Amino acid sequence: MADMSLPYQEKIRQLIEPVIESEDMEIIDVECLKMKFRWLVRIYIDKEGGVTVDDCSEISKQAGDILDVYDVLPGSYTLEVSSPGLDRPLTRDKDFIKYRGSAVRIKTGEKLDGVKNFHGKLNDYLDEDGAKTLIVDVSGKIYHIPRNLVVKAHLVYEF
Numbered sequence: 001m002a003d004m005s006l007p008y009q010e011k012i013r014q015l016i017e018p019v020i021e022s023e024d025m026e027i028i029d030v031e032c033l034k035m036k037f038r039w040l041v042r043i044y045i046d047k048e049g050g051v052t053v054d055d056c057s058e059i060s061k062q063a064g065d066i067l068d069v070y071d072v073l074p075g076s077y078t079l080e081v082s083s084p085g086l087d088r089p090l091t092r093d094k095d096f097i098k099y100r101g102s103a104v105r106i107k108t109g110e111k112l113d114g115v116k117n118f119h120g121k122l123n124d125y126l127d128e129d130g131a132k133t134l135i136v137d138v139s140g141k142i143y144h145i146p147r148n149l150v151v152k153a154h155l156v157y158e159f
Contacts, residue, residue, distance in 0.1 A: 008032040011072050012041065016063045020045055025055065028084045029091045032073070039077035041067070044084040056081045086157035096125035096134060096153075103156035106136060108149040118143060119156065 009030040020027045028044040045051055045059055060081040067079065090096055090104065099122060106118040120138035132147035 008073060012067065015066050015070055015072070016043065019062050019066065020059060023059065025051065029089045038075060039073045041077050042080045044082060044089065046084055051083045087154045090153040090155065093127065093132065096122065099155060100124055103158050104136065105154045105156050106134065106145060106150055107152040108145060109151045110149060112143060112145060118145065
């Protein structure tokens with residue numbers, strides 16, 4: 001059961017992750033946005049070989065039922081379920097490990113060497129005694145970005 005003291009996206013993740021995993025898929029990210037009159041809940045899923053429209057539809061039905069039963073959000077909501085796309089968000093430790101060597105866009109909550117937005121290659125992801133660090137090469141300059149400062153991280157699709 002979900003710990004209802006967590007932010008909405010974490011509550012939703014805890015509730016629906018077992019369902020998504022039972023369908024041989026993984027949850028990539030959950031976004032909860034407060035709109036003028038309702039919430040917008042976006043759930044990004046993936047599986048080996050990519051997700052289909054039917055996969056998204058099935059998870060949408062199941063996730064909608066779960067959200068209704070647990071009444072997670074105050075008020076009404078719109079639910080969207082989709083694949084993460086080519087510029088997939090990197091939200092978990094295993095994402096940063098899996099996509100080492102890939103082009104990334106990273107935004108931090110505070111400036112590092114005067115920079116908050118980084119566009120470069122993810123050289124490595126280190127976890128040394130709980131201190132997690134992204135090693136990013138931006139045009140030959142290497143940045144060591146503490147994981148706890150990362151606000152957003154995405155893959156960058158290269159043509």
